[in-house]
Amino acid sequence: MxxxxxxxxxxxxxxxxxxxxxxxxxxxxxxxxxxxxxxxxxxxxxxxxxxxxxxxxxxxxxxxxxxxxxxxxxxxxxxxxxxxxxxxxxxxxxxxxxxLHAEPIAETILGMILSNYRALNFAVQNQKWQKPQHVSKMIKNKKVVIFGTGNIGSRTAQLLQVFTDQIIGINHNGHPATNFSQTFSTDTSTKIASTADIIINTMPLTSITKNFFNAKFFNQLKQQPLFISVGRGPSTNTQDLITALKQHQLSGAALDVTDPEPLPNDNPLWAMGNVLITPHISGIYSExxxxxxxxxxxxxxxxxxxxxxxxxxxxxxxxx
CATH class of the missing domain: 3.40.50.720 (NAD(P)-binding Rossmann-like Domain)
Structure with missing residues (x-):
């Protein structure tokens, strides 16, 4: 060969x-x-x-x-x-x-949630002995909606079972998936996600998932959820995400993938204190x-x- x-x-x-x-x-x-x-x-x-x-x-x-x-x-x-x-x-x-990526990405997602919920990201920004204005939250009993129920989504759901039993999976036809309390199709996902506390995108990029997370999606949200994206950058409309953050439709975002990549230095997301960005590295590890x-x-x-x-x-x- x-x-x-x-x-x-x-x-x-x-x-x-x-x-x-x-x-x-x-x-x-x-x-x-x-x-x-x-x-x-x-x-x-x-x-x-x-x-x-x-x-x-x-x-x-x-x-x-x-x-x-x-x-x-x-x-x-x-x-x-x-x-x-x-x-x-x-x-x-x-x-x-x-x-190969399921474990490291799932652990990264958990770290992103904890960083936001326990206000660790704000502590890094603060760098002085001063209590943050942002009140810490707990993951306990929160409703988590994970888009994508494959290896990454399933392992993430498994790790989160320690904190909550409200872990809902979204896939193309709503078929059952391991480690999820319920699963629904992408066609019905907006209604399901509207009351989520945490929304996680692990979906691959297809003609259906491209630009999936857009203004129409964000406008339906009622709980100001944390939005995490580790799937593919183009599945999220970047400008609509920025608007959703500015209008407090989201409490924050953690992004390992963006559109475009690399994200330009002058993109407003970099300057937002409630946004954590990593350069598409959540799946990389020493072995x-x-x-x-x-x-x-x-x-x-x-x-x-x-x-x-x-x-x-x-x-x-x-x-x-």
């Missing part, structure tokens, strides 16, 4: 990847490329597998008349940035890192590189046997 590893250096330790691959029997007899910058058009034609997030690279390989590409391993749980239609047309496998390569290696072993994969094959029609 000819495998191109095009991992983004800001999230992955390239030297660690090389070390892991060099000691993994599943990669023996494979030709591994670590930099697409040095590859010629001829080299790109013979690539069987791409490991990475570079849409332009995948497009370039697919454009080769005699491309051998058979499988793309995305180094993320999200795949909306990849040329899904082209991959579907050419019957190319696409796998994700779905599942991330190792676990990502381990997952890919297990799939590679199966792929060499019969051209199929065992774990995390994406549905190119659904977009996740």
């Amino acid at each position: 000819n495998i191109l590893i095009a991992a983004p250096s800001d999230n992955f330790d390239i030297s660690k990847i090389k070390q892991l691959i060099n000691h993994d029997v599943n990669f023996y007899n494979d030709q591994i490329y670590y930099s697409n910058d040095l590859l010629t058009a001829k080299d790109l034609k013979i690539i069987d597998i791409v490991v990475g997030n570079d849409q332009n690279l995948v497009d370039t390989i697919l454009a080769q008349p005699t491309s051998q590409l058979r499988w793309v391993q995305a180094l993320s749980a999200e795949i909306d940035y990849l040329p899904l239609q082209k991959l579907r047309q050419k019957n190319i496998l696409l796998t994700t890192l779905k599942g 991330y590189t190792e676990e990502a390569i381990h997952l890919f290696s297990k799939n590679l072993q199966q792929f060499k046997k019969n051209g199929t994969v065992l774990i995390n094959q994406a549905d190119l029609n659904k977009g996740y």
Whole structure:
């Protein structure tokens, strides 16, 4: 197999990847490329597998008349940035890192809630021995509505069960999901969310979820909830979010994803004391590189046997 590893250096330790691959029997007899910058058009034609997030690279390989590409391993749980239609047309496998992010993102969400509810964010801003004007709240018995009931949403719900039993999940058709007291469809979600104390967005980006959290959504809210977004930035209308915060429809927001990314320095969200922003890092942790390569290696072993994969094959029609 000819495998191109095009991992983004800001999230992955390239030297660690090389070390892991060099000691993994599943990669023996494979030709591994670590930099697409040095590859010629001829080299790109013979690539069987791409490991990475570079849409332009995948497009370039697919454009080769005699491309051998058979499988793309995305180094993320999200795949909306990849040329899904082209991959579907050419019957190319696409796998994700779905599942690796559930624990770190769920813990980040819990930290975001505690930071806001226990006024820790205001203590950081204060930096003097002065009691804050903001009265601390407790998560106990609060109504939490989580949009997205997959791995991340489910693990978040499980962690929050220590504090409350009012944990409601929202998914595309309202099907039951683990760790949620109730689930509803996105079609009925606005009414359900209108009385929420905490709203959490973990949804993937699709044609349905794009711009989902907008003025119409925020205008229905009655409890001034805390809004947390760790799904995809474009699912929230940024200007409508700013307006909702200014009009006190929301008590605050914690955002690991924004639209656009990176969020411009002059965006009003940066200056809001009740808004916490992290640069799309909630899913990253110290063992991330190792676990990502381990997952890919297990799939590679199966792929060499019969051209199929065992774990995390994406549905190119659904977009996740």
